[in-house]
Amino acid sequence: MRRVLREPLLHFLLLGAVIFVAYGLVSKRTSGEPGTIVITRGQVASMVEGFTRAWHRPPTRGELQGLVQERVRDEVYSREAMALGLDKDDTVIRRRLRQKMEFVSDDIAIQTEPSDADLTAYLEAHPDSFRVEQRFTFRQVYLNPERHGENLVPDAERLLARLNRADDEDDASALGDSFLLEHQFAEVPASEVAKQFGEPFAARLGGLAPGRWWGPVESGYGVHLVFVSHRTEGRLPMLAEVRDAVRREWDNERRLKANERFYQELLRRYTVTIEAAEPAAANTIAANEGQ
Amino acid sequence: MILALVCCTLASGAWAADAGNHEGATKENVANVARPQFSPYAGRSYPTRVFFGDTHLHTAISVDAGTMCRIGQEDAFRFARGEEIATTYGLRAKLSRPLDFLVISDHAEMYGLMPQLLSGDPEILATETGRKWYGELTSGDQDKIFATAMEIVVSLSGDEPPIKSDQAVRSAWEAYTALADKYNEPGRFTAIIGFEWTAIGGFNLHRNVLFRGDSSVANRTVPFSQFDSKNPEDLWKHLDAFETKTGGQVLAIPHNGNLSNGRMFTVETFGGKPLTKGLATMRARFEPLVETTQIKGDSEAHPFLSPNDEFADYEKWDKSNLNGTEAKKPGMLQYEYTRAALKNGLLLERTLGVNPFKFGMVGSTDAHTAMTAGEEDNFFGKHSGVEPGPHRWEHVVIEAPDPKFTIKGWQQAAAGYAGVWATENTREAIFDAMMRKETYATTGPRMVVRFFGGWDFTAADAQSRLPAGVGYAKGVPMGGDLRKAPGGKAPTFLVAAMKDSYSGNLDRIQIVKGWLDKDDKTHEQVYDVAWSGDRKPGADGKLPPVGNTVDVAKATWTNTIGSPELSTTWTDPDFDAKQPAFYYARVIEIPTPRWTAYEAQRFGITMSADVPMTTQERAYTSPIWYSPGT
Numbered sequence: 001m002r003r004v005l006r007e008p009l010l011h012f013l014l015l016g017a018v019i020f021v022a023y024g025l026v027s028k029r030t031s032g033e034p035g036t037i038v039i040t041r042g043q044v045a046s047m048v049e050g051f052t053r054a055w056h057r058p059p060t061r062g063e064l065q066g067l068v069q070e071r072v073r074d075e076v077y078s079r080e081a082m083a084l085g086l087d088k089d090d091t092v093i094r095r096r097l098r099q100k101m102e103f104v105s106d107d108i109a110i111q112t113e114p115s116d117a118d119l120t121a122y123l124e125a126h127p128d129s130f131r132v133e134q135r136f137t138f139r140q141v142y143l144n145p146e147r148h149g150e151n152l153v154p155d156a157e158r159l160l161a162r163l164n165r166a167d168d169e170d171d172a173s174a175l176g177d178s179f180l181l182e183h184q185f186a187e188v189p190a191s192e193v194a195k196q197f198g199e200p201f202a203a204r205l206g207g208l209a210p211g212r213w214w215g216p217v218e219s220g221y222g223v224h225l226v227f228v229s230h231r232t233e234g235r236l237p238m239l240a241e242v243r244d245a246v247r248r249e250w251d252n253e254r255r256l257k258a259n260e261r262f263y264q265e266l267l268r269r270y271t272v273t274i275e276a277a278e279p280a281a282a283n284t285i286a287a288n289e290g291q
Numbered sequence: 292m293i294l295a296l297v298c299c300t301l302a303s304g305a306w307a308a309d310a311g312n313h314e315g316a317t318k319e320n321v322a323n324v325a326r327p328q329f330s331p332y333a334g335r336s337y338p339t340r341v342f343f344g345d346t347h348l349h350t351a352i353s354v355d356a357g358t359m360c361r362i363g364q365e366d367a368f369r370f371a372r373g374e375e376i377a378t379t380y381g382l383r384a385k386l387s388r389p390l391d392f393l394v395i396s397d398h399a400e401m402y403g404l405m406p407q408l409l410s411g412d413p414e415i416l417a418t419e420t421g422r423k424w425y426g427e428l429t430s431g432d433q434d435k436i437f438a439t440a441m442e443i444v445v446s447l448s449g450d451e452p453p454i455k456s457d458q459a460v461r462s463a464w465e466a467y468t469a470l471a472d473k474y475n476e477p478g479r480f481t482a483i484i485g486f487e488w489t490a491i492g493g494f495n496l497h498r499n500v501l502f503r504g505d506s507s508v509a510n511r512t513v514p515f516s517q518f519d520s521k522n523p524e525d526l527w528k529h530l531d532a533f534e535t536k537t538g539g540q541v542l543a544i545p546h547n548g549n550l551s552n553g554r555m556f557t558v559e560t561f562g563g564k565p566l567t568k569g570l571a572t573m574r575a576r577f578e579p580l581v582e583t584t585q586i587k588g589d590s591e592a593h594p595f596l597s598p599n600d601e602f603a604d605y606e607k608w609d610k611s612n613l614n615g616t617e618a619k620k621p622g623m624l625q626y627e628y629t630r631a632a633l634k635n636g637l638l639l640e641r642t643l644g645v646n647p648f649k650f651g652m653v654g655s656t657d658a659h660t661a662m663t664a665g666e667e668d669n670f671f672g673k674h675s676g677v678e679p680g681p682h683r684w685e686h687v688v689i690e691a692p693d694p695k696f697t698i699k700g701w702q703q704a705a706a707g708y709a710g711v712w713a714t715e716n717t718r719e720a721i722f723d724a725m726m727r728k729e730t731y732a733t734t735g736p737r738m739v740v741r742f743f744g745g746w747d748f749t750a751a752d753a754q755s756r757l758p759a760g761v762g763y764a765k766g767v768p769m770g771g772d773l774r775k776a777p778g779g780k781a782p783t784f785l786v787a788a789m790k791d792s793y794s795g796n797l798d799r800i801q802i803v804k805g806w807l808d809k810d811d812k813t814h815e816q817v818y819d820v821a822w823s824g825d826r827k828p829g830a831d832g833k834l835p836p837v838g839n840t841v842d843v844a845k846a847t848w849t850n851t852i853g854s855p856e857l858s859t860t861w862t863d864p865d866f867d868a869k870q871p872a873f874y875y876a877r878v879i880e881i882p883t884p885r886w887t888a889y890e891a892q893r894f895g896i897t898m899s900a901d902v903p904m905t906t907q908e909r910a911y912t913s914p915i916w917y918s919p920g921t
Contacts, residue, residue, distance in 0.1 A: 053681065056894070056895050066381075067381075070381060144854075144855060144856055145855070146823065146854045146855065146856075173756050173757070174756060176756075177856075178753070178754050178755060178756060178758065178787070178856075178858055179756075179789070179856065180739045180741060180758065180787055180788070180789040180856065180858075181739065181789070182339055182340075183756060183757070191389075194388070195388055195389070195391075196340075197792070198792045198793075219792060220790070220791075220792020220793065220855075221789060221790065221792055221855045221856065222855055222856075244473070245476070248473050248474070252365065252369075
């Protein structure tokens with residue numbers, strides 16, 4: 001029993017239990033019938049207040065709509081699961097019951113295998129998720145700002161000129177300051193460049209004409225002089241090249257769509273009324289829209 | 292005769308290359324690099340990239356996390372791969388950059404129970420307790436629901452599982468391994484299959500078990516749980532039997548020595564007898580790594596054990612065991628912290644012939660939110676009861692019977708990750724790098740750290756444009772061994788570190804040395820070996836602090852102090868060739884805002900004075916060991 005008292009979940013659920021009992025004693029519930037869901041003015045106001053307290057600004061119309069719709073969704077699921085018209089304040093329990101219902105619809109979803117036509121259609125509809133990335137073959141020379149201080153830019157420009165004059169391929173690796181990342185990169189995808197040097201550096205790389213040294217190009221480490229010898233453009237792959245990835249994303253989307261369809265089915269059984277917000281709250285939201 | 296010799300040489304060369312692949316880069320098989328070729332990049336077989344990941348994450352599949360968190364294993368993989376997901380509370384969350392690998396290591400105990408229970412899985416409902424819990428959880432009776440949730444969480448640490456359905460565990464495990472295979476993309480993202488053996492809840496002897504192979508290997512077993520045994524020695528026996536039966540490979544990573552109240556690095560057997568060579572060998576074989584830093588505190592060093600180490604007092608959870616049922620006594624500390632364990636390992640090697648504590652270092656999160664979020668400005672907490680919100684800093688994370696042992700939200704560390712020097716981003720290469728301990732722990736940032744030991748490094752080597760090439764050619768990397776000092780020589784170390792471009796500059800690199808003298812006493816010394824700026828050690832031998840640019844109110848800092856990159860060659864000035872020793876590098880950043888400062892700034896709150904607002908993030912490499920014998 002003592003261990004039970006130690007669990008943090010206790011705090012949620014006890015608080016929920018207390019509020020539930022108190023609410024039951026104090027209020028007259030209006031949404032008792034199974035087929036009707038009403039989100040009251042008071043509930044909407046308390047969502048606005050809760051959001052404002054946390055984020056130091058009132059929600060936008062879109063955000064509030066999202067909060068209200070989430071509340072409706074929770075309500076539908078928990079009623080369906082429990083077949084009781086309870087108006088619970090315990091968010092955690094409500095969410096758990098919703099997850100249970102989602103699992104049920106997940107099971108229904110995992111019945112059919114996609115055909116090649118299904119997957120190709122998905123691939124064509126979501127090209128950016130599967131695009132074969134731009135790849136770079138490049139060399140870079142690094143200048144450590146701490147070593148050069150105020151002379152960083154002139155030193156970089158001087159080194160750039162020297163690199164563009166040099167004939168010998170090997171010289172570059174002996175110039176600049178020591179650096180733990182590689183000097184030479186072969187056919188590296190843009191995302192890998194971004195992982196190692198940062199997004200801005202990777203973005204710059206795309207704009208450098210191959211065949212000569214450019215710079216200084218900034219990264220989180222300092223500045224670099226860069227020679228792109230080859231750029232392989234990105235392209236849309238054939239299904240056969242990315243079938244596993246397309247299948248995975250297709251499955252994920254189907255799971256989400258099946259959940260949504262299932263929810264909409266359930267929702268059809270209810271009449272949902274959302275009481276209009278108080279004028280003051282409406283003003284707060286409207287004022288926020290401009291942000 | 293000559294033909295036979297040639298054949299033998301060729302065969303042994305081929306075998307060495309294979310062993311090389313398993314053991315990774317060795318001094319022998321990269322020696323060819325040193326020979327000049329036109330292209331300096333040809334013929335390299337050593338790792339040229341470090342990969343970052345989390346070796347310890349829980350999702351709603353874990354019985355305890357599942358009472359609070361809604362996110363499953365699929366979204367956990369997607370989040371680690373850099374995608375945006377919705378949290379349990381409807382916030383949108385995304386990492387600053389994708390990770391390279393992830394081990395989802397849900398608790399073995401009643402693996403997969405919560406989702407199955409709540410969805411009315413027939414296997415679960417076939418059991419009496421399953422029916423009872425299902426009825427209670429869907430009864431609508433608040434008291435019943437709450438009591439049942441508590442009963443479920445507490446039963447994790449019991450002697451018998453309240454619901455014993457082998458079929459249910461197996462189906463959840465197989466669903467997981469199939470999912471891991473689905474999200475495993477060699478070269479882009481590695482999903483390592485794993486689970487957590489959660490023995491002796493309150494005294495934290497937990498281990499994460501990682502598989503080298505795919506689902507076809509992992510499905511030949513089910514997670515070994517604390518209901519099977521609470522004794523780590525039985526875990527090792529089980530892993531040994533698994534390897535023998537299937538040919539697969541596994542390793543185990545213990546964590547939170549700091550919460551084990553002296554039990555993690557004990558010099559006795561589980562039954563309290565003196566440690567044996569056999570058990571020491573098993574431990575050394577199956578536990579090549581220790582998770583040294585995570586949300587529940589940092590276990591590298593403690594100020595009581597290392598009073599001269601001004602960086603030892605970092606993210607310490609040192610008042611009690613995990614659930615606050617037993618106070619901590621100072622005598623326990625040396626059996627909890629990794630630096631002390633490394634030292635004790637040297638002595639055990641002398642007495643037993645094997646060092647059971649010859650481990651490398653990793654960091655991880657142990658988050659129970661399904662989000663591997665270890666960044667200071669993107670921290671989602673230990674479990675879903677303490678996800679972002681204005682009061683989570685003061686909310687209870689772990690409640691203890693005695694309030695002074697209760698852990699509050701602000702005490703959580705936004706840590707950490709594992710850096711692995713692997714030849715490529717695949718399950719096999721990362722696992723093999725872990726086996727040879729070519730890894731380091733970070734408290735969250737992704738700094739790049741190289742550490743090599745050898746007899747012939749020179750100052751010029753630290754300025755080399757290809758430090759790795761020199762490092763592997765003339766020495767061994769982190770995790771390696773040096774033996775039998777050549778006459779009159781002291782070990783030299785080549786160490787280099789580069790900041791995480793998203794994080795603070797570097798303050799300094801240190802090398803921590805531990806050694807054993809002839810009277811069986813262990814010692815330690817921390818050396819500052821490279822640092823930013825032109826600071827000089829003071830009269831007390833200590834390097835002055837680097838400064839502090841953190842604006843706590845705004846939760847910002849500037850990289851106007853420190854250096855983006857440091858490197859040096861260092862020779863041990865106090866070397867005695869007869870003394871076994873280890874050396875590891877510790878890299879320290881300049882002060883940056885701690886997650887609590889971001890929290891205070893975002894929610895406009897003031898926290899109590901005892902809450903730290905700045906942090907100096909760090910990395911700990913695996914050690915390089917020196918032994919006087921062969």
